[in-house]
Amino acid sequence: MNPVRASRARSWASGLARRKELVPAAPPLPVEGRLTRMIGLTLEATGCMAAVGDRCEIRTTDGTPVEAEVVGFGAERLYLMPTGDLQGLRSGARVVPRARAGQAAVGRRLLGRIIDGAGRPLDGRGPIEAEAHVRLAGTTTNPLLRMPITQPLDVGVRAINGLLSVGRGQRIGLFAGSGVGKSVLLGMMARYTAADVTVVGLVGERGREVKEFVERILGPDGLARAVVVATPADHPPLMRLHGAWLATSIAEHFRDQGANVLLLMDSLTRFAQAQREIGLAIGEAPATKGYPPSVFARLPQLVERAGNGIGGGGSITAFYTVLVEGDDQADPIADSARAILDGHIVLARRIADAGRFPAVDVEASVSRVMHEIVGTPHLELARRFRRVVAAYEAHRDLIAIGAYQRGSDPRVDEAIALWPRIEQYLQQDMRQRFTFDESVAALQAVLGEPRAGEAA
Numbered sequence: 001m002n003p004v005r006a007s008r009a010r011s012w013a014s015g016l017a018r019r020k021e022l023v024p025a026a027p028p029l030p031v032e033g034r035l036t037r038m039i040g041l042t043l044e045a046t047g048c049m050a051a052v053g054d055r056c057e058i059r060t061t062d063g064t065p066v067e068a069e070v071v072g073f074g075a076e077r078l079y080l081m082p083t084g085d086l087q088g089l090r091s092g093a094r095v096v097p098r099a100r101a102g103q104a105a106v107g108r109r110l111l112g113r114i115i116d117g118a119g120r121p122l123d124g125r126g127p128i129e130a131e132a133h134v135r136l137a138g139t140t141t142n143p144l145l146r147m148p149i150t151q152p153l154d155v156g157v158r159a160i161n162g163l164l165s166v167g168r169g170q171r172i173g174l175f176a177g178s179g180v181g182k183s184v185l186l187g188m189m190a191r192y193t194a195a196d197v198t199v200v201g202l203v204g205e206r207g208r209e210v211k212e213f214v215e216r217i218l219g220p221d222g223l224a225r226a227v228v229v230a231t232p233a234d235h236p237p238l239m240r241l242h243g244a245w246l247a248t249s250i251a252e253h254f255r256d257q258g259a260n261v262l263l264l265m266d267s268l269t270r271f272a273q274a275q276r277e278i279g280l281a282i283g284e285a286p287a288t289k290g291y292p293p294s295v296f297a298r299l300p301q302l303v304e305r306a307g308n309g310i311g312g313g314g315s316i317t318a319f320y321t322v323l324v325e326g327d328d329q330a331d332p333i334a335d336s337a338r339a340i341l342d343g344h345i346v347l348a349r350r351i352a353d354a355g356r357f358p359a360v361d362v363e364a365s366v367s368r369v370m371h372e373i374v375g376t377p378h379l380e381l382a383r384r385f386r387r388v389v390a391a392y393e394a395h396r397d398l399i400a401i402g403a404y405q406r407g408s409d410p411r412v413d414e415a416i417a418l419w420p421r422i423e424q425y426l427q428q429d430m431r432q433r434f435t436f437d438e439s440v441a442a443l444q445a446v447l448g449e450p451r452a453g454e455a456a
Helices: 005-024 159-164 180-190 207-224 236-254 268-281 293-303 332-340 349-354 376-394 398-399 409-428 436-447
Strands: 035-037 042-046 054-057 065-074 079-080 092-101 104-107 131-134 171-176 197-205 225-229 260-266 315-324 343-346
Touching: 042 054, 054 079, 054 159, 079 236, 079 268, 092 236, 104 197, 104 236, 131 236, 159 376, 159 436, 171 332, 180 207, 180 260, 180 293, 180 315, 197 207, 197 236, 197 268, 207 225, 236 268, 236 315, 260 343, 268 293, 268 315, 268 332, 268 376, 293 332, 343 436, 349 409, 376 409, 398 436
Parallel strands: 171 315, 171 343, 197 225, 197 260, 260 315
Antiparallel strands: 035 042, 035 092, 042 079, 054 065, 054 092, 065 079, 104 131
């Protein structure tokens, strides 16, 4: 072969080899589609390919992009759910697939910050520098590798410490109707609970609550060790879901760093309602009182991510508020939540109407791990307290009208004698704090028993 031609061939071969190495690194060209239909908050697009969970960008008439997430598909159509305002969308608008969603920015720099469901700051303090990114959906943990719940957690509320003791790593629900005091009780535990980090998820609640919770309930000291994720009721349903996922992902990150985390989520019901809106919008059939099956699959996926870590690491102690609409304890969300949580605290409207706060219904509440984390003397005190309350409540009407005759039943006589001290024990001002030991000592003082031993 001619030397010139051979040199040219080697040069071409070398150049092609270098370019071949660059081909895999080149990003694939996105295939654009078109917006064909919009019903409510559901968008339908054709002509593009994307997986469930991917993000798409839709161009409005004025060129402003609208971000949406793929939530389903059918035949050649993609079902999208927007994450922002839909003003300006029209039929035939460009739909461009973008990067995959599901990444949450985490790190110590989040402490003291207030963010939305997309991780954007709401406090006007500039951007957040992430130390790492984790999956929004979290990772599945082998239940056999989790550490058991063995240590009590001081929440600062006397009735809960003494009668419904909470363990480190427990998941417990606050069940109540509207206006009974769920948010106030959450705020008390946010201030008084002995935890390294507090993560607050305000999902689907009133926008006013965000500012009030941060400034009046948490305060500067509480906010310094807390992260607040706020997705109020006026946010799209997808953002409300992301708010709950994001708060849980942040809590998981701190737990994996060895911290004891307190996760407060208000509320689990709004999370379920957001999933219902999405499920019904994409054609899922309603199953139980208007809730599609995906709702009851999402609830345990969220709740099971809390708890103790693996091999002696940190923990997530989670409190989820559950709105019992119409004070119906058989509400499908409340019923499902009770089955997947490690206990429930019921706040009764009749108790709140009587002026006793927190309005804890002792008879209807239970902590499923209390017998594992406290000593026998403490447990016996709590059981006796419950028996006394049950005896009084069973004869409340007779006592109120004066029809009960003293001496008829020694248990009722004891309950009547102890009732003023019992009511005093159960009520607590929101600015008061009672430690775990103080709560047990007060319980002993009410019942006149020898003081319970230390928690096991």
